[in-house]
Amino acid sequence: MHYFFFSPLSASFLFFLLLLLLLLLGTAVVFFSLLPFRFLQWRHHQHKRLPLPPGSMGWPYIGETLKLYTENPNSFFSNRQKRHGDVFKTSILGCPCVMVSSPEAIKVVLVTRAHLFKPTYPSSKERMIGPEAIFFHEGPYHSRLKKLVQASFLPSAIRGSVSAIEQIVLKFLPTWNNGVVNTLQEMKKYTFDVAILSAFGHKLDLEMEGIKHLYRSLEKGYNSMPINLPGTPFRRAMKARQLLNETFRRLIAKRRGSSKQGGGLLGILLGAKDQHLNHLSDSQIADNIIGVIFAAHDTTASVLTWLLKYLHDNRDLLEAVTREQEGIKASISEANRGLTWDDTRRMPLTGRVIQETLRTASILSFTFREAVEDVEFEGYYIPKGWKVLPLFRSIHYCADFFPQPEKFDPSRFEVPPKPNTFLPFGNGVHACPGSELAKLEMFVLLHHLTTSYRWKVVGGEDGIQYVPFPVPQRGLPIEVTPRKANAE
């Protein structure tokens, strides 16, 4: 019996068993350690087996760029949507793009899987606004900034500015009296003054003209070809950016040197500390002040221009809005006070006119994102690096959500729009923090304009101009007269 265990046969058999065991163990270790890798490979193959979205990539390199620029951008998108559906591919300026225009798919890009789609801008634009500005970031730096910017534009923060905004309106409306003015240019002056007020907490009398002039150059260059040669708008804009940066850094240093950090967005940015008690640097603050003022004024001015156009073209609506505003005016005069935040909450019809203007004008027709990895999306494969564009305007003009979409009809907002169908201010982590301020500017202006003046569009043609936002032709020249004189 003893020998059995030590016989040469049984020893080699045991050795064989041991080897087999080791082999199995080794295979298992290798198999399990490679499992995540195999899984990723499998996922990759799965992605690759999914089709790319339908659509045409056009010519090599130029793609469909020429078609986009020669056709009206709205019909470019809607024609393709009709042909290919709510998710389709194209190629613009050498970039493969996926256009997305259903509420559910847009929600995926902007909200539920936003981490897979980062905001993307040409590097020339990033340099011009400032690389540390909120728009160009994600993750902890973005959320830290977002909290700060949001804090200074929340209703609770801006309700105290109503009287200062009203003073701006009361100062510049009489300058329109009895003459022809360019609505867009006048609205830009108004929204610029409000943007400076919100950024610094007060007016900047001394530096204002210089800053305005620099912003004008910045805007021209922002929308031009990025050719950095002497005399080009791009070169002039980069110079303007440098001077703006110097001006704002002087203002920041002055505030840092004083005992109070002061109001406005600047006050909030100066007072901010992270969990390690670190402050934001001067360049971070300057880039964000430059960026927020930039984002705040042209957008709001374009929507205000459309508001005047739509009210001019819909006389019954103008009279109904005027009646609503007359009611507010009567209670203000009785109490012998100025307009307040609470008054602006008692303007339901005016509010719906503003909503319908935001929908119809859709000044931001779409926004840009980029896939940060290969993504499986709505049954399609989107390769890493492809641009993904949620098409806000297509949703706003979809008859399923807004029947007779071409009609200007504020009553459609008596019922709240379906989720993710009304996106003038975007959605998700990068949604606009200035939406309440923009609407407040519209309420205050409409209150005084409708109760005291009437306006007539001069020229009368109905076209659209892209500067870069869509606005009425020639910036809507109007002739303004005092309302009483007009009514007589």
Ligand code: HEM
């Ligand atoms: C009617 C006027 C306005 C419209 C239609 C508008 C629209 C938008 C939209 C659609 C976005 C999101 C872009 C994206 O997701 O890629 C956005 C972002 C932004 N807007 Fe506005 N905006 C307006 C006014 C303002 C104002 C008054 C401010 C000033 C406070 C402002 C500051 C910003 C900032 C800082 C962002 C970037 C937010 C981020 O990246 O987290 N906007 N805006």
